[in-house]
Amino acid sequence: MKPRILLIEGKHADHQSFTAGLIKKGFMVESVPSGSAALAHFEMGIPDLAVIDSSSMRTSGKRICQSLHEKATNLPIILVIRPEVDPNGNYGADLVLPLPFTMQKLVNRIRHLLPVENNATLAAGPFQLDVEQRRVMVDEHQIRLTPRLMILFKILLEHPGEVIERERLFREAWETDYTGDTRSLDVHMSWLRQAVEENPRHPRYIKTIRGVGYRLDVDSSNGHHG
Amino acid sequence: MKPRILLIEGKHADHQSFTAGLIKKGFMVESVPSGSAALAHFEMGIPDLAVIDSSSMRTSGKRICQSLHEKATNLPIILVIRPEVDPNGNYGADLVLPLPFTMQKLVNRIRHLLPVENNATLAAGPFQLDVEQRRVMVDEHQIRLTPRLMILFKILLEHPGEVIERERLFREAWETDYTGDTRSLDVHMSWLRQAVEENPRHPRYIKTIRGVGYRLDVDSSNGHHG
DNA sequence: TTGCAAGTTGACAATTTCTTGAAAAGCGTG
DNA sequence: CACGCTTTTCAAGAAATTGTCAACTTGCAA
Numbered sequence: 001m002k003p004r005i006l007l008i009e010g011k012h013a014d015h016q017s018f019t020a021g022l023i024k025k026g027f028m029v030e031s032v033p034s035g036s037a038a039l040a041h042f043e044m045g046i047p048d049l050a051v052i053d054s055s056s057m058r059t060s061g062k063r064i065c066q067s068l069h070e071k072a073t074n075l076p077i078i079l080v081i082r083p084e085v086d087p088n089g090n091y092g093a094d095l096v097l098p099l100p101f102t103m104q105k106l107v108n109r110i111r112h113l114l115p116v117e118n119n120a121t122l123a124a125g126p127f128q129l130d131v132e133q134r135r136v137m138v139d140e141h142q143i144r145l146t147p148r149l150m151i152l153f154k155i156l157l158e159h160p161g162e163v164i165e166r167e168r169l170f171r172e173a174w175e176t177d178y179t180g181d182t183r184s185l186d187v188h189m190s191w192l193r194q195a196v197e198e199n200p201r202h203p204r205y206i207k208t209i210r211g212v213g214y215r216l217d218v219d220s221s222n223g224h225h226g
Numbered sequence: 227m228k229p230r231i232l233l234i235e236g237k238h239a240d241h242q243s244f245t246a247g248l249i250k251k252g253f254m255v256e257s258v259p260s261g262s263a264a265l266a267h268f269e270m271g272i273p274d275l276a277v278i279d280s281s282s283m284r285t286s287g288k289r290i291c292q293s294l295h296e297k298a299t300n301l302p303i304i305l306v307i308r309p310e311v312d313p314n315g316n317y318g319a320d321l322v323l324p325l326p327f328t329m330q331k332l333v334n335r336i337r338h339l340l341p342v343e344n345n346a347t348l349a350a351g352p353f354q355l356d357v358e359q360r361r362v363m364v365d366e367h368q369i370r371l372t373p374r375l376m377i378l379f380k381i382l383l384e385h386p387g388e389v390i391e392r393e394r395l396f397r398e399a400w401e402t403d404y405t406g407d408t409r410s411l412d413v414h415m416s417w418l419r420q421a422v423e424e425n426p427r428h429p430r431y432i433k434t435i436r437g438v439g440y441r442l443d444v445d446s447s448n449g450h451h452g
Numbered sequence: 453t454t455g456c457a458a459g460t461t462g463a464c465a466a467t468t469t470c471t472t473g474a475a476a477a478g479c480g481t482g
Numbered sequence: 483c484a485c486g487c488t489t490t491t492c493a494a495g496a497a498a499t500t501g502t503c504a505a506c507t508t509g510c511a512a
Binding site: 146147148149182183184187188210 | 468469470471472473478479480
Binding site: 409 | 467
C-alpha cells in the first residue's frame with residue numbers, strides 16, 4: 001500500500017515539483033491549498049503524513065500544525081520554511097525543514113517519519129535490523145555498524161533479492177547526488193561485507209552487479225552461514 | 227492508560243497549543259472554560275492533574291485552586307500565570323508556572339507531578355533510583371548525584387536498553403532545545419559515568435551510540451559489577 | 453564579602469568515521 | 483592470454499564526534 005502524503009501548499013510554481021517528485025517516488029500525494037482544506041480533506045481518511053509548505057502561505061505554519069493535530073493527534077508533520085526563518089522555533093511539527101533541499105532529502109525525511117515504515121524490524125536470511133534501536137544481528141550475535149553502514153544495510157534489507165543501483169544507494173545514504181567520482185560507496189560496501197559476511201572476499205549475501213549496483217541475496221541455495 | 231489532564235482555560239488563542247501539544251505527548255486532555263465547569267466535569271471522574279490557565283480568566287487562580295481542592299483533595303494543580311504576576315504568592319497550587327514557557331517544560335512539570343509516574347522507584351541492573359527521595363543506589367551503596375545528573379540518570383533508567391537521542395536528553399534535562407553547540411551534555415554524561423561506572427573510561431552500562439545518543443545497558447552478559 | 457556547589461564553556465585529546473588515491477584483483481570479450 | 487573496464491582493498495589522513503580537564507560563571511548561604 002502506498003503511503004498517503006497530504007501536501008499543504010500555496011501557489012508556488014516550485015512546489016509542483018514536490019507533487020511530481022513524491023508521486024514518482026511511489027507516494028500517493030494529495031494536495032490542498034490551505035489548512036482548512038486539509039481538515040476538510042480528513043473526511044476522506046487521515047493521511048500517513050502531512051507536509052506543510054509554509055513558505056508559500058500567509059497562515060503561520062504553527063497554527064496549521066496545531067489545527068491538524070487537533071483532528072489527527074498522531075499525524076507526523078513536516079513543516080517547510082523559508083531559509084531565513086528560525087528552524088529552532090517550536091512549531092509543533094515533527095520536523096522543520098528549511099528551504100532549499102533536494103527532493104531526495106525530503107523523501108528520506110518522509111520515510112523516516114512514516115510510522116508504517118519504522119515499527120517493523122527488518123529481517124532477511126540471518127540478518128535482523130532494528131532501525132529504531134540501531135541494533136544489527138547476524139545469526140545470533142549483534143554487530144556494530146557505523147551510521148552510514150547502517151543506512152546502506154537498511155536499504156539492502158528493505159529490498160532483498162533486488163538489484164539496487166549505485167546511484168540510489170549513494171543518494172539515499174549520502175543525501176547528495178552521485179557523480180561517480182568517489183570510491184566512498186565501494187569502500188563502505190567493502191566494510192559492510194567485512195562486518196556482515198563470513199568470508200568477505202567471497203561474499204555470499206552482498207553480491208555486486210557489475211556496472212549497476214548491489215543485491216542482497218538471502219535465499220540462495222548454498223549451505224548455511226556460520 | 228493515558229494520564230487524564232483537565233485544562234481550565236479562558237479563550238486565549240495561544241492555549242489551543244496546550245491542548246494539541248499535550249495530546250501529542252500522549253495525555254488525554256479535557257478542556258473546560260471555568261472553575262465551575264471543572265467541578266461539574268468531576269462527575270465524569272477526577273482527572274489525574276489539573277492545569278489552570280489563570281492568564282486567560284477573570285476569576286482568581288487561588289479561588290479556583292481552593293474550590294477544586296474541596297472536591298478533590300489530592301488533585302495536583304498547575305497554575306499558569308502571567309509573567310508580571312508574583313509567582314511566589316500562596317495560590318494553593320502545587321506548581322505556579324509563569325508564562326511564557328515551552329511545551330516541553332509544561333510536559334516535564336506535569337510528569338513530575340503525576341502521582342502514577344512517581345511512586346515507583348526505578349531500578350535496572352545494579353541501579354536503583356528513588357525519584358521522590360532523590361536517592362541513588364549502585365549495588366549496595368548510595369551515591370550522590372547533582373540535580374541535573376539525577377534527571378539524566380532517570381531518563382536512562384526509564385528506558386533501559388533503548389537508545390536515547392542527545393536531543394531528547396538535552397530537551398528533557400535542560401528544558402531547552404538542543405542545538406549541538408555546547409559540550410554540556412557530554413560533560414554531564416562523563417560525570418555520570420564517573421559517579422556510576424566502575425571503570426568510567428570503559429563504561430559498562432552507559433554506552434554511547436555515536437552520532438545518536440546514549441543507551442543504558444543493564445543486561446549485558448559480562449561479569450558482575452564490583 | 454567569602455566560600456561552596458552546580459553548571460557552562462573552551463581547549464585539546466582520544467576516538468571513530470569518512471574520503472581519497474593508488475594498487476591489486478576480478479570480469480568479460482576477442 | 484591480453485586488454486579494457488569495473489570493483490575491491492589498503493593505507494593515509496581528513497573530518498567529525500565524543501571525552502576530559504580546567505577555568506570561569508552563577509546562585510545561594512553563612
